[in-house]
Amino acid sequence: MIVAKEGERLIELSVLSVPGTEDWVAEVWDLAPNGGELMHIHKSVTGEIRVTVLEEGLDPAFVSRWSRRAEEELRDY
Secondary structure (H helix, E strand, O other), X not given: OEEEEEOOEEEEEEEEEOOXXXXXXXXXXXXXXXXXXXXXXXXXXXXXXXXXXXXOOOOHHHHHHHHHHHHHHHOOO
């Protein structure tokens, strides 16, 4: 798990297994009281990476930065 400041946001990245599969997902959350789940970065058993953005209007640079961090975390799974 990674928790880091991103501007005014406190962001958490957690890696979880996908039940019933050999796939993994990194969830990215805004921990502010009015925050929530921002995006998922999926890694399939074949190594394919897929990003699902859950919050409209996320800055592309934010998505790119946290996708890279998630890929680094998912490398060992």
